[in-house]
Amino acid sequence: MSNVFQDIKDRVDLRELVRYYGLDVNRGGFACCPFHNERTPSFKVYEDHFHCFGCGAHGDRISSDFGLKLFDREPATPFKPSLKQKNELNMWLFKSIKIINEYIDILEKWEKLYSPRSPVDNVDERYLESLHNKGYAEMFLESLKHGDDDEKRELYYEQRDYVRKIKERLDKLDAVSRKPHFRAV
Ligand SMILES: [Zn+2]
Structure with missing residues (x-):
């Protein structure tokens, strides 16, 4: 066979x-x-x-x-789409929206705060991070909030790493921002 x-x-x-x-x-x-x-x-x-x-x-x-x-295959065994699974997905969506929102806020601040003032300025890394990452983060947030059920499920099962990375990024920022390293503008 x-x-x-x-x-x-x-x-x-x-x-x-x-x-x-x-x-x-x-x-x-x-x-x-x-x-x-x-x-x-x-x-x-x-x-x-x-x-x-x-x-x-x-x-x-x-x-x-x-x-x-x-x-x-064996005869299908009845499967209850468990409430637990649904709750986990919703909890994740809720937390992820918060995380990505916060990240976008920070990127927006950086974009203003660290945009090069003159052509001879060194380009600040935070400005670059904003340029590189904001578009994707906004798109991701949009799907988290307004995607259909399939999209949300797919994000949950396949894109959790992305949210995890952003969370790590934010956590790092907390530690760093305690130091008065912000340059005077
Ligand atoms: Zn199945």
Whole structure:
């Protein structure tokens, strides 16, 4: 049996295969998981693997895994989209919005405070940080606040590192800002 799948492996786009099995994959690549019962999609189909954030079903050996799993599968066990998971996501959104907001505020301050006054000025690193990072942070904040459920879930599962890094950046600032290092303007 594995030979058959070996055969179609590499030739079949996983999203197409998944659609063939009747799963409705949305724009974000999420579908309702075929391995457990659910109403909101938490089954993410990537180009070369799939992962269910609800029940943990996972395949990273391309499409063959998906076919095998489906043929092998046990009757789906009822899955309650747990309140705990929803709460965790909401808590994370709430905290992340606060963190990114604060970071954007700081970047805006820096942009004004440290913009070069003359062409011979050394460009301040904080000014550069603002130039480089503000646009992305604003876009990220926008998705945190106004993204649809899929986008928010995706941020939560795949972009937590970004928020963690910004948090670390802010924490570092707290320590530094205790020292009176701000130059007089
Ligand atoms: Zn699942």
